[in-house]
Amino acid sequence: MVSQYSLLHIRIGPFILDYEFSHQIELATQEELEKLEVFNYEYLPEKIMEVNKVLLPKGYGLFSYPNSGDYFVLFIAKLDDIKKLLQEELLFDDRIPFQERCIKYYG
Helix, strand or coil: CCCEEECCCHHHHHHHHHHHHHCCCCCCCCHHHHHHCCCCCCCHHHHHHHHHHHHHHHCEEEEEEEECCCCCEEEEEEHHHHHHHHEEEEECCCCCCCCHEECCECC
């Protein structure tokens, strides 16, 4: 499941709930989701790191990757595949540093 969210405001609770429902698993308690919703952040990686603190004990993580616009694509995946995921180059533009063209995990 892949969704795009503006950098200005990310409602992560519904995103996690959708993932839980579609995969029939529980990744976070209602209390944890509420804390994530009110977490103030200036930059997207800060929010992702907070989410990953909640998802890590369940063996999952929130990942991001840039697209050609002002958005990042966010997705949840099992951490078993983290090495392979972090090596995926998704933007093929030599003007952008290689590291910035790949999937990111902030943890």
